[in-house]
Amino acid sequence: MRRLLTGYAVSYNRRHRRHGHLFQNRYKSFLCEEELYLKELVRYFHLNPLRAKVVKDLKDLGKYRWCGHSVLMGKTEAGFQEIEYVLNLFGRSEKEARRAYESFVAQGVKHGRRPDLVGGGLLRLIWGLG
Secondary structure, eight states: OHHHHHHHHHHHHHHTTOOSOTTTTSOOOOOOOOHHHHHHHHHHHHHHHHHTTSSSSHHHHTTOTTSHHHHHTTSSOOTTOOOHHHHHTTOSSHHHHHHHHHHHHHHHHHHOOOGGGSTTHHHHHHHTOO
């Protein structure tokens, strides 16, 4: 299997005039130390299906099972998703937190696409270099 995958990567790289690992530079990880930044990331990730036009509005996003937004809103369940920590960022009671979270996400729709949260912009936002 390894030989097959290595052969595929080599032929793909030749065809597309690339070098290195096939999935090189695709995924990045960033340290998230501040509460405000975590809230921005949660909103950014959960609005992706709306921005990609997979769902048409916030109401549909709340029912979309392939996004954590519906879990945070209590519409669907995902045993692997920790919602208590995120909801605690928005309020003391679950009801208050969900209301504040929903309002926060709705404000993000108005902001549109956030280039400052993509790629290297994440680093600039954390350390105030932007």
